[in-house]
Structures are given as structure tokens and as C-alpha cells.
Amino acid sequence: MWKKLCAVVLAVHVACPVVLAGPTDSHTVTVTVTAISEVGITGGNITLTIDSATPGSDPDDATDATTCDLDWTTNESSQKITVATDLASPNFTLSVEAINVTGGTSAGAVTLSTTAQDFVTGISTTTGSCDLSYTASANASDGTGTDVHTVTYTITAST
Amino acid sequence: MGKWLLSAALALGAAASPAAGIDITLLGSWAARVDIEDPATGRWDRRDGTHESAVDEVVLAIFNSSGPGDAWRLDVRRVDTHWPESLTLWIRCSDPGLGPGSVDGGSLYQEVTPQDTPLCSGRGDRSVICIQLRLTGTSPEVSPSHYLSSVVYTVVDES
Numbered sequence: 001m002w003k004k005l006c007a008v009v010l011a012v013h014v015a016c017p018v019v020l021a022g023p024t025d026s027h028t029v030t031v032t033v034t035a036i037s038e039v040g041i042t043g044g045n046i047t048l049t050i051d052s053a054t055p056g057s058d059p060d061d062a063t064d065a066t067t068c069d070l071d072w073t074t075n076e077s078s079q080k081i082t083v084a085t086d087l088a089s090p091n092f093t094l095s096v097e098a099i100n101v102t103g104g105t106s107a108g109a110v111t112l113s114t115t116a117q118d119f120v121t122g123i124s125t126t127t128g129s130c131d132l133s134y135t136a137s138a139n140a141s142d143g144t145g146t147d148v149h150t151v152t153y154t155i156t157a158s159t
Numbered sequence: 160m161g162k163w164l165l166s167a168a169l170a171l172g173a174a175a176s177p178a179a180g181i182d183i184t185l186l187g188s189w190a191a192r193v194d195i196e197d198p199a200t201g202r203w204d205r206r207d208g209t210h211e212s213a214v215d216e217v218v219l220a221i222f223n224s225s226g227p228g229d230a231w232r233l234d235v236r237r238v239d240t241h242w243p244e245s246l247t248l249w250i251r252c253s254d255p256g257l258g259p260g261s262v263d264g265g266s267l268y269q270e271v272t273p274q275d276t277p278l279c280s281g282r283g284d285r286s287v288i289c290i291q292l293r294l295t296g297t298s299p300e301v302s303p304s305h306y307l308s309s310v311v312y313t314v315v316d317e318s
Contacts, residue, residue: 021182026238026311027217029248030190031294035303075299125299 036075039155041132043068048136050092058139065099065133070120072103072128072155079123080104080158082116085149092138092147103128109135116154123155181224181231183314187217187290193297210294214253217290221314227259227283230317234275240307245296248308252279254289261285268293271310280317 048062072081081104083096090112096119098106104120120130189212221231235250252265260283269278292310 021184021223023180023182023315024311024313025183025185025219026309027185027188029188029292029294029308029310031193031246031297031306032190033193033297033301033303033306036193036299073299075301075303125302127299 033075036073037079037155038074039070039072039081039153041068041070041153043132046134048094048134050136050138053140058137062136063134065131068132068134070098070130070132070153072120072123073126074123074155075125076157077124078158079155080118081120081123082154082156083110083112083119083151084114084116084154085112085151086114087112087147087149088114090147090149091142091145092136094147094149095135095137096151097133097135098130099133101128101130104130106130112149112151119153121158181221181229181314181316183219183221183233183312185217185219185290185312187215189216189292191294193301208295208297210297212292214291215289216292217310219256219288219290219312220284220286221260221281221288222284222286224260224283224316225318227261229260230280230282232280232315232317233265233278234313234315235271235278236275236311236313237271237273238309238311239273240309241304242306242308243301245298245301246306247295248310249293249295250278250310251291251293252288253291254287255281256285256288258285259283262288275313278312 044067046064046067048064050059050062053059070081085094093111095109095111097109098104098120101120103123103126105122107118107121110117110119120128191210191212193210221233224231237248248271249268250271251268252262255262260281262279262281262285265279269276
């Protein structure tokens with residue numbers, strides 16, 4: 001009895017095709033592209049030293065427009081890059097300007113504050129870059145000292 | 160182990176199916192994500208413009224031929240559901256598989272278009288034919304989305 005039952009079960013299994021087949025088959029290819037916006041600095045830290053003046057005038061500005069570059073990539077529309085410092089009460093003035101810009105429009109020289117300000121605008125589905133031109137200035141009345149800024153660039157949606 | 164189970168399953172199915180011409184069946188699909196997560200920062204960074212599947216992302220079996228000398232041709236085409244023009248899908252046979260027959264050609268990447276294009280040719284039954292896919296054309300200009308296409312494989316009896 002047991003042997004006959006096994007034989008019937010096996011025959012049914014073999015008679016049923018294991019796979020559906022024909023001259024054509026297909027599979028899907030799914031590509032997921034997430035929203036990506038990236039900004040990066042190349043060049044490292046900068047030191048600006050104000051150490052000269054014309055008699056009768058405030059000290060000469062110190063500038064650096066060659067050390068650092070900013071690069072960005074976004075696959076989103078209507079983006080911009082803002083800039084801010086973490087130093088709430090600096091002794092001296094520090095400004096930065098995007099020059100030689102590709103993939104966006106410079107917002108001109110920005111006097112750094114802790115409030116994020118537009119730095120490069122008009123960025124949409126593109127890569128881009130610019131040179132970072134820093135200018136440090138001081139008045140004679142500011143005295144001497146050292147400010148240390150951590151400058152942050154952020155790519156974000158334009159409002 | 161998985162490949163041997165497929166080979167056994169397809170052999171059993173071939174024996175059970177009625178003899179109605181060369182058939183093809185496949186396992187697998189490909190999901191490509193156009194970014195990677197930096198484990199250190201948790202940020203998602205865009206990968207470069209080329210993405211490649213595993214060498215055995217899709218596995219094919221061609222069976223029900225009339226014998227080791229029965230010639231066939233394998234055509235491939237793309238059927239798009241949502242696919243940007245800038246993305247290009249490439250395909251190749253990364254492994255000719257197993258069986259009494261043979262597989263010729265197809266080892267170099269070729270573009271998968273919406274028109275049937277020969278990928279490779281062969282003779283007789285073959286199983287575990289490995290397919291590898293490649294995606295090019297990803298760039299910031301490709302908007303964030305889920306893109307979907309199907310790759311259709313058609314085996315054409317050339318005897």
C-alpha cells in the first residue's frame with residue numbers, strides 16, 4: 001500500500017512542469033537615482049596675516065585667492081550654496097567671494113557672519129566649481145589678536 | 160549550489176514539457192542604485208558614471224533543442240517603462256554555462272536597445288549561461304527617480 005501511494009505522488013510531480021518556458025523570457029532592470037547634492041573644499045586651511053599699513057591709513061588687507069577651491073555636484077534643480085562662520089564676535093572682518101565660477105553665479109563678496117548667506121546661486125542639475133577668494137581686513141582701532149573661523153559651505157534649495 | 164539546483168530544475172522541466180521548439184528561461188533581475196553611503200559620515204555620495212552588476216546577475220537556460228547540433232541565436236532587446244535617453248544599458252555573456260551544446264560570442268559588452276539584437280549564438284541545450292549588465296550615462300543631469308526597463312531574451316531556432 002505504501003509503495004503504491006509513493007509511486008502515484010511521484011508521477012504527478014514529474015508530469016507537472018517545474019518551470020514555465022517558451023522562446024522568450026524577460027527580467028527587469030531598475031535604476032534608482034536619489035536626490036544628490038554635494039559640496040566639497042579642496043586646498044585645506046588658510047592663514048591670513050595683516051602685518052602692514054600705509055602711514056595714516058588703516059592696516060592693509062590680507063588676501064588669498066589661490067589656496068582653496070569649492071566644488072559641487074547636484075542632480076536637483078534650483079539649488080544654491082550658502083556660507084557662514086562659526087565665530088560669533090570676530091575682532092576683525094573676514095569676507096569671501098566666489099571667483100572663476102562654473103555651474104552657478106557668484107553672489108559677490110560676502111562678509112562672514114554666523115547667519116548663512118548666499119554665496120553661489122543659480123545651480124541646477126550640474127557640476128560646478130569656483131576659487132575661494134578670502135579677504136581679511138582690520139582697522140587700527142581693532143588692535144591686535146587672532147580670529148579662528150570655521151567656514152561652512154552648504155548646498156541647499158533656493159527659496 | 161544555487162546553480163546546480165537551477166540546472167536540475169530546468170532538466171526536470173524540460174523532460175516534462177512537450178517538444179515544441181527551443182525554449183529559454185531565466186532567473187534574476189538587476190536593481191542599480193546610483194549612489195553609495197559613506198559609512199563614516201552617513202552621507203550619500205554619487206558614484207561615477209558606470210555601474211556594473213554581478214557577473215551572474217541573470218542566469219539563463221536554453222533547452223528543448225533537437226540535440227547538440229541544433230543551432231540557435233539569442234536576441235535581446237529593451238522594453239522601457241520609464242527610462243531616460245541619457246542612460247545606456249549594456250549586456251554580455253559572462254559565462255557560457257553548462258551542457259552538451261555550446262555558446263559562441265557575446266562575451267564583450269554590447270548595448271541593449273529597443274530593437275532585437277543578437278547577443279550570442281549556440282548549439283544544443285545549455286544551462287547556467289551567466290549574464291552581466293552595465294549601466295552608463297548617469298550624471299547630475301539625470302533627475303532623481305526610479306527608472307525601470309525590461310530586458311527581453313528571445314531564442315531563435317536557426318536549424
